[in-house]
Each structure stands twice: as structure tokens, then as C-alpha cells.
Amino acid sequence: MTITNINPDKNILEIDGARLWDTLEASGEIGKLRDTGLRRLPLSDADRQMRDLFCTWARNAGCTVTIDQVGNIFARRPGTDDSLPAIATGSHLDSQMCGGKYDGVLGVMSGLEVVRTLNDRGLETKRPIEVVVWTNEEGARYTPPMQGSLAFIGDLTLDEVLASQDADGLTFGDELRRIGYDGDRPLGESKFDQYYELHIEQGPALEAMGIDIGIVVDSFKSHGLKIEVTGRTAHVGPTPMDERQNALVGAAHLVVAVDGIGWQHHPQGGKATTSQISCFPNLPGIISERANLTVDFRHPDPAIADQMLGKVKAAMAAAADKANVEMKIVDSWSFGENPFAEKCVQHLSDTADAMDVSYMEIRSQAGHDAYAIGKIAPMGMIFTPCTGGISHNVEESIELEKTLPGVNLLLNAMVTAANR
Ligand SMILES: [Zn+2]
Structure with a gap:
């Protein structure tokens, strides 16, 4: 040595x-x-x-x-x-x-x-x-x-x-x-x-x-959210499209919206990600009654990171409305x-x-x-x-x-x- x-x-x-x-x-x-x-x-x-x-x-x-x-x-x-x-x-x-x-x-x-x-x-x-x-x-x-x-x-x-x-x-x-x-x-x-x-x-x-x-x-100021989407299980065959409450579809709308928020802030280095998704019962033939997502977004300007939080919340409301489901934040954190x-x-x-x-x-x-x-x-x-x-x-x-x-x-x- x-x-x-x-x-x-x-x-x-x-x-x-x-x-x-x-x-x-x-x-x-x-x-x-x-x-x-x-x-x-x-x-x-x-x-x-x-x-x-x-x-x-x-x-x-x-x-x-x-x-x-x-x-x-x-x-x-x-x-x-x-x-x-x-x-x-x-x-x-x-x-x-x-x-x-x-x-x-x-x-x-x-x-x-x-x-x-x-x-x-x-x-x-x-x-x-x-x-x-x-x-x-x-x-x-x-x-x-x-x-x-x-x-x-x-x-x-x-x-x-x-x-x-x-x-x-x-x-x-x-x-x-x-x-x-x-x-x-x-x-x-x-x-x-x-x-x-x-x-x-x-x-x-x-x-x-x-x-x-x-x-x-x-x-970078970072926000993390755990989001729960609640719908209703139903048969994928007979259930008409306008009577569905598909939690997975609500989650999907949100995933796309979060990605869009990331792209909006991309020029200044902002990022938004859905890193995790799961749904229940997650089986063939059944509409999902629950989906859980983890969403993360970051920006070099803390004030804009906080604005992104507002945009994600608005996107949640829109996605829930579109899929006829409930959506809520069940855990959150921020740092940086x-x-x-x-x-x-x-x-x-x-x-x-x-x-x-x-x-x-x-x-x-x-x-x-x-x-x-x-x-x-x-x-x-x-x-x-x-x-x-x-x-x-x-x-x-x-x-x-x-x-x-x-x-x-x-x-x-x-x-x-x-x-x-
Ligand atoms: Zn480390």
C-alpha cells in the first residue's frame, strides 16, 4: 500500500x-x-x-x-x-x-x-x-x-x-x-x-x-406523486363503451399528458415521467377497477417545478373526466x-x-x-x-x-x- x-x-x-x-x-x-x-x-x-x-x-x-x-x-x-x-x-x-x-x-x-x-x-x-x-x-x-x-x-x-x-x-x-x-x-x-x-x-x-x-x-426541484385511479370492473364484451369506468384508460390518458408536460418544459431542461404503473385485476376479459401510477417531474427553476405540479393536477382532472373514473394523489414528496x-x-x-x-x-x-x-x-x-x-x-x-x-x-x- x-x-x-x-x-x-x-x-x-x-x-x-x-x-x-x-x-x-x-x-x-x-x-x-x-x-x-x-x-x-x-x-x-x-x-x-x-x-x-x-x-x-x-x-x-x-x-x-x-x-x-x-x-x-x-x-x-x-x-x-x-x-x-x-x-x-x-x-x-x-x-x-x-x-x-x-x-x-x-x-x-x-x-x-x-x-x-x-x-x-x-x-x-x-x-x-x-x-x-x-x-x-x-x-x-x-x-x-x-x-x-x-x-x-x-x-x-x-x-x-x-x-x-x-x-x-x-x-x-x-x-x-x-x-x-x-x-x-x-x-x-x-x-x-x-x-x-x-x-x-x-x-x-x-x-x-x-x-x-x-x-x-x-x-433541480423535483416532485413525486403516487396517484390512484378508481374505476369499476366489468366484462369487456357486453359493457357498452359509454358505461365503462376503466381505470387503466384513465391512467393511460394521464401518462400521455404527463409526457406532454415534460415536452413543454424540455427547452429549459424540464422533465416529466410516469415511471411506474400497475392495475387491478389486470386480467384478460375484465375492465380494470384500479390503477396506480408514480409520476415524477423536475425543473431547474423551483417556481416552474411548482407550476408543473399544477399542470399535472389539471391533467389528472381531465383524464379522470375523459375515462369516467376517480383520480387522487395518495402520496407525494418533493426535494431539491x-x-x-x-x-x-x-x-x-x-x-x-x-x-x-x-x-x-x-x-x-x-x-x-x-x-x-x-x-x-x-x-x-x-x-x-x-x-x-x-x-x-x-x-x-x-x-x-x-x-x-x-x-x-x-x-x-x-x-x-x-x-x-
Ligand atoms: Zn445514489
């Missing part, structure tokens, strides 16, 4: 890239899908296995590991003044249904690598360092996404989270207990002086520009409104300047746990390139050489913040 200073004159630290890669590879074996991908749904057996491995690694690195009531994991390396709030980093270890190996995982393993690098060099920091694994960031099994971090900051109640159900009716609370991660630490107990999250970009900008570090300066702290953005930029590495300012279009933490502590994010901008796909991939600059920025930014 070689640990070198990138710039000895300025005492710039460098992580062990090979070791970081080993942790990513080990993670990629747990819940592996189609050779290159990952299916590691939250609170599944694979999630438990990965959590166990992370906790072992963190304890072996001298961290104290605690678990809170929704299964968020906190690995803490003490500071010389341990009464001070921590400089924290973190991300998630759960994946999408057909996800990649680096989304979320890279951020967690980079945090672990920060701790290991400090250990290698025998360095202490004034403030503690904390690495956090947030439960259920992706929302692939339980909604809303970012459930762990939202519960941590009090935007979701413990009861709400524990009662949420997956598609098979299994509750979050039961599954959390089953995998042994129903911790006893009260929500929100860790206090963060600053929080930094490193994440793959999940878009093509860094690769296209040939720059390996993105310092995130802004986000100015979550970044100027002082963290500045600290990341200053650190990158001191390291003599190039970076670009970038805007995040996806949701991240960091957005939630940005509501309770100064927060900044670092993006690293992913090949072709592909994510939420088994083809997701990264190159170590293009990733190291961002991880080294995380390391040096955290250490200087922790020692001030």
Missing part, C-alpha cells in the same frame, strides 16, 4: 485507490445482477450482507458503529475534541431493481477510505469524522426515496417509515427487524458541523467536458430546492485550488440524501464521472483514474474542515 502526498509542500493527502477499488468490487458481488449490475433492495438479505460487511470494515478501521431506529448506520472516528459536532460524509448501499455498482456505494466507500487513509498516516483530526449509510435512498422497494435521511431530519416520522409497505405488503419495520438493523439510536442524534457527499454524476457533462471533478452548486451551502461549495473549490486539480461547477438533477441533510447542516456535494452518463442501469461503470481526484478532494476537504 502506498500513500503519498499529491503535493507535499501543501500537505495534500491521497487515498489508496487500489484499496478503494477492492471495496467497490467486494460490494459489487453482493446482490450482483447480470454480471455488471446490482439488485440490492433495501432491507433485503443482500442489503443485510452488505451492511454487515461495511460495519466490519468500519469497526476494523477503529470506528464506533451505531444504528438508529430506521437502520441508518453511523461510523464515527473520534476527534481530539470529541465534544465538537462531526464532519460527516455518506451515501447509500441500496440499489435500484436493475441498478449499477457505484451509485451510492462509491460515496460510502470513499468515506471509509477517508478514515482508513487517516489511520494509515496516524493522523488525528480535531473534530470527529463520521461516515453515514442512509437507509433506502433509491425508493425501489419502499417510498418515498431518501427515507432514511428524511426520517433523520424529522421530515418523516418514525411511525410513517416503519409502517410503509412494499409491493408484497411487507412493512419496513418488520423487514428492518428481520435483517437485524432496527437500532435503538433515536433519530437525528448525530450532530454534523458540515456534511459532504460524493456521488457519481449520473449524467454525461463531466465526461463530455473532460473534467474529473464536479462541485455541485445547485439542483437550494440545498447547497455557499460555504461548503467555497470550501470544496478552495480545496480543489490548493490541490491544483481542475473542476467544474455542476447542477444535480437526481435526488440525494445530501439534500435532506442540507436542511440541518451546511452541505456540499462532489460529482465524479460515470461512463456515458449511464446510471440506474446494470451498464453503469466508472474508471478509477477519473474517480480518484474527486475522492481525494473529499478527503482533503473533510480533513481541513475537521481541523479548523
Whole structure:
């Protein structure tokens, strides 16, 4: 193992890239899908296995590991003044249904690598360092996404989270207990002086520009809706067209309308998507009595994202009318409104300047746990390139050489913040 200073004159630290890669590879074996991908749904057996491995690694690195009531994991390396709030980093270890190996995982393993690098060099920091694994960031099994971090900051109640159900009716609370991660630490107990999250970009900008570090300066405001359509089952043969209440048809009208709203806002980068649809009884010969949709829309201008919400609601009314069905929003969430702290953005930029590495300012279009933490502590994010901008796909991939600059920025930014 070689640990070198990138710039000895300025005492710039460098992580062990090979070791970081080993942790990513080990993670990629747990819940592996189609050779290159990952299916590691939250609170599944694979999630438990990965959590166990992370906790072992963190304890072996001298961290104290605690678990809170929704299964968020906190690995803490003490500071010389341990009464001070921590400089924290973190991300998630759960994946999408057909996800990649680096989304979320890279951020967690980079945090672990920060701790290991400090250990290698025998360095202490004034403030503690904390690495956090947030439960259920992706929302692939339980909604809303970012459930762990939202519960941590009090935007979701413990009861709400524990009662949420997956598609098979299994509750979050039961599954959390089953995998042994129903911790006893009260929500929100860790206090963060600053929080930094490193994440793959999940878009093509860094690769296209040939720059390996993105310092995130802004986000897209995003809205998510779960919509239920209620009609009436009937025989597809004898039931006249004008007497039908076909929930699936109501849903179909809405799907097309939502896509149209996305196209209206496309010139400014707006997007609208129906990502999920199911109907009941979903059988040949029967008109559907129920359909459920998940709709997502995003815009760089928060005010316009809110206007899009109004357009979707109007589209729901029109679609319900057209199909003679009822339509209502049964769950909703939003995120991404100015979550970044100027002082963290500045600290990341200053650190990158001191390291003599190039970076670009970038805007995040996806949701991240960091957005939630940005509501309770100064927060900044670092993006690293992913090949072709592909994510939420088994083809997701990264190159170590293009990733190291961002991880080294995380390391040096955290250490200087922790020692001030
Ligand atoms: Zn992620």
C-alpha cells in the first residue's frame, strides 16, 4: 500500500485507490445482477450482507458503529475534541431493481477510505469524522426515496417509515427487524458541523467536458406523486363503451399528458415521467377497477417545478373526466430546492485550488440524501464521472483514474474542515 502526498509542500493527502477499488468490487458481488449490475433492495438479505460487511470494515478501521431506529448506520472516528459536532460524509448501499455498482456505494466507500487513509498516516483530526449509510435512498422497494435521511431530519416520522409497505405488503419495520438493523439510536442524534457527499454524476457533462471533478452548486426541484385511479370492473364484451369506468384508460390518458408536460418544459431542461404503473385485476376479459401510477417531474427553476405540479393536477382532472373514473394523489414528496451551502461549495473549490486539480461547477438533477441533510447542516456535494452518463442501469461503470481526484478532494476537504 502506498500513500503519498499529491503535493507535499501543501500537505495534500491521497487515498489508496487500489484499496478503494477492492471495496467497490467486494460490494459489487453482493446482490450482483447480470454480471455488471446490482439488485440490492433495501432491507433485503443482500442489503443485510452488505451492511454487515461495511460495519466490519468500519469497526476494523477503529470506528464506533451505531444504528438508529430506521437502520441508518453511523461510523464515527473520534476527534481530539470529541465534544465538537462531526464532519460527516455518506451515501447509500441500496440499489435500484436493475441498478449499477457505484451509485451510492462509491460515496460510502470513499468515506471509509477517508478514515482508513487517516489511520494509515496516524493522523488525528480535531473534530470527529463520521461516515453515514442512509437507509433506502433509491425508493425501489419502499417510498418515498431518501427515507432514511428524511426520517433523520424529522421530515418523516418514525411511525410513517416503519409502517410503509412494499409491493408484497411487507412493512419496513418488520423487514428492518428481520435483517437485524432496527437500532435503538433515536433519530437525528448525530450532530454534523458540515456534511459532504460524493456521488457519481449520473449524467454525461463531466465526461463530455473532460473534467474529473464536479462541485455541485445547485439542483433541480423535483416532485413525486403516487396517484390512484378508481374505476369499476366489468366484462369487456357486453359493457357498452359509454358505461365503462376503466381505470387503466384513465391512467393511460394521464401518462400521455404527463409526457406532454415534460415536452413543454424540455427547452429549459424540464422533465416529466410516469415511471411506474400497475392495475387491478389486470386480467384478460375484465375492465380494470384500479390503477396506480408514480409520476415524477423536475425543473431547474423551483417556481416552474411548482407550476408543473399544477399542470399535472389539471391533467389528472381531465383524464379522470375523459375515462369516467376517480383520480387522487395518495402520496407525494418533493426535494431539491437550494440545498447547497455557499460555504461548503467555497470550501470544496478552495480545496480543489490548493490541490491544483481542475473542476467544474455542476447542477444535480437526481435526488440525494445530501439534500435532506442540507436542511440541518451546511452541505456540499462532489460529482465524479460515470461512463456515458449511464446510471440506474446494470451498464453503469466508472474508471478509477477519473474517480480518484474527486475522492481525494473529499478527503482533503473533510480533513481541513475537521481541523479548523
Ligand atoms: Zn445514489
